Amino acid sequence: MSYSETKADAHTNDTRTAADMNTFLRLWFAKFEEFQDNDFFVAGESYAGVYVPLVSQAVMDGNDAGQEPRLRLRGYLVGNGVTDAEFDGDALVPFAYGKSLISEELYEEAMASCGGSFWNASAGTACDDAITSVYQAVAGLNIYDVLEPCYHGHNPYTQADQLGAAVASHRRWPLLGGLHDGPVTGLVQLLGQLGHTPPCLDSREMWAFCNDPAVRRAIHAEPIEKIGSFDECTNGDRIHYTHDRGSMLPVHRDLIGRGLTALIYSGDHDMAVPHTGTEAWTSWLGRQLGVERPWAPWHTADHQASCVAGYTVHYRGLVYATVRGAGHMVPETNPAEALELFSRFLAALRV
Template identity: 25%
Template sequence: MNARSLTPVLLFLSISSLLPSSSQNPNPKNYPRSSRRFAEALIRDLNLIPGIQEIDGQIPENDQRNPRLVEKKLNLDILGDIGSGISIQELGHHAGYYSLNHTHAARMFYFFFESRGSSSDPLVLWLTGGPGCSSELALFYENGPFTIADNLSLVWNDYGWDKASNIIYVDQPTGTGFSYSKDLRDLRFNEKGVSNDLYDFLQAFFEAHPKFLKNEFYITGESYAGHYIPAVAERVHRGNKGKEGLKINLKGFAIGNGLTNPSIQYGAYADFAYSMGLIGEAAHDKISKIYPICELGIKLCGSSGVITCAASYVLCNSIFTSILLLAGNINYYDIRKKCEGELCYDFSNMDKFLNQKDVRAALGVSDRKFVSCSPLVYEVMITDWMKNLEVGIPALIEDGIKLLIYAGEYDLICNWLGNFRWVDSMEWSGHQVYSETPMLPFIVDGEEAGQLKTYGPLSFLKVYNAGHMVPMDQPKVALDMLKRWTKGSLSEEDNVGLVSVI
């Protein structure tokens, strides 16, 4: 074993003396340090709900009839007022599978909802993070057309993003949600595989829906999608420039409470926790000593590391788990709340609803069981975790593709401070002017709902009274944000007369 191969081991051993004692926390078993159980605990952190996703299984019958795109128009009963002049009969709600071209046997599942406003509204792609969590989490609990009541009926969401856009929710990477493959070789280990699969998906989608090809296209999502979104934006832009397929009218991408530049964001954990009163000064100073070793691990991970990337994953996440050991039973997605139960939130109605036989029949998924988050997908993506996805962003914004980073102020796991720091330090032609631009109030319906910093194609928004899932905690603000951003009028001076979204 040479010196370079010893580096991850030496890094790991050097960290142990810096960790707070587990005796300082009444329930240390909640955040175990063994690598396997640590990964399972982290599934709750960025993935929200753990579960076992079957990769092998029966192919839905309708998939056999068409190897390309199999789509069904949904006729689900939805309670309440649609909030639109369009009737439910005219409104297009779809679900389907796409058989991915450059895979062995992968089928990618999605929902597609046409706008309750106008068919000419932007087309938005939503990606939930994890890695390995279904985008149905956002669909039913954040910004989808409807929510699930306790009796498992669907109720129209007055602040669904389909009021301002045509929107697609995709279960990805393969093995997530209803998406699956009969061949384990279709599991993805990095953003190259993830972005290529989504590019193939989008090409097939636009082939089936050519009338939306002219619409402005935006890529959005949250959490670990801070990795996915820049990679997919770069892949679409590269495909457009290389004339690889149908030209997609990419105008921008938005990341909510995301993990994009780990080297900078992990350095903000102790500072954020201390500023919010989760830890004291002594703990802050001790935990901060872990960061230089974490930073070195990320540097060694680089663009192609495997062992070093896995080691840096464990080392850097010890910063986060050290804070949790001291902070107690907090909801690390929203530090104002306690973590109620094993999952911090109760999303069980979604699992119950999507695993009903009549719902599965309506979706065309046969008897395939829905699983919210896949530990298998999570584990195979571990070496991707510490990769820096900021590196490809400057080229995109230099070409005029807009970027919005937004973050709820009470999230710990992907906190606003770490996101603010990487955005503020990013080198691009407008960096100097952007860095000198002040944070200004973000006004919604006459009230300050956050703080906005924007210059040219780059915007950062800190959202008040929200945690990790901004559209769930502040639905009106999130919809207003989407409308204004896609119209190019996020700042107050460009927004006279546009503050109301209802």
């Protein structure tokens, strides 16, 4: 329901988002100065794989430049986060094969045709044809959690049909193969196709609640008549967003080198940003950082051997963890495990 009456505000990008957030944070801490001595962390999921590192970097740069108040940034957390075009774009095919969503024959065909690199296949090639077959095989699944059903209804407030997780949607969501292209073309095309509605999500309760006139009055949101109905996402009629910062791998290296600690975690049944890609880039970066504790299971608080919550590896300055059975939004699908991860991360940094 955010909006602006200044048209220029509708055009933004990663760089401006990070700068705006740094400004907001310092104004907030200046107003609520009783919190200035607290340790501070930045956290988020999905496209936050881009804006969490960039906001963290903007805060660090602001501190170094003497901006006040100085923020006690200690670390950051990213869940199932978009990070790098190549690593993310190569992730779905091995994910689908590892979860038995495609046949061994199709997997071997894709590997042979693409040489193990799927993210930038040229149209009309044997590689492109094989990848299309992979996406067709998984098109009926919930891209955010392959264990959950896919909602095919419509949004009564926009009359937009839920077309399901179409082949084209899977190949573009979220930004696969397009992170270096400038404008977030895949996302814009997908939202245009689905009428603002991400594939498969059943948001009927959210739509009803956030479009209720009484609710909007209570939270001081403008009425539908002025700014339109609520939706999870908006397309080019309200905002024009450009991804202008490319891969986040150099940003992670910079932040960890400056003393921050990162927790990167993945729900292992998310097909939007599959754990296979995140494991690949954290392993690539981790080899440069050095391993402190090798890959091993982690457990919930009762520490029973039967309660494996996922798997984790500790590098110097970076922890990667999977959450068993979780989808794209770990706190939504696995809240207990998410709280455990968050609590342990804070406790490990407590001095």
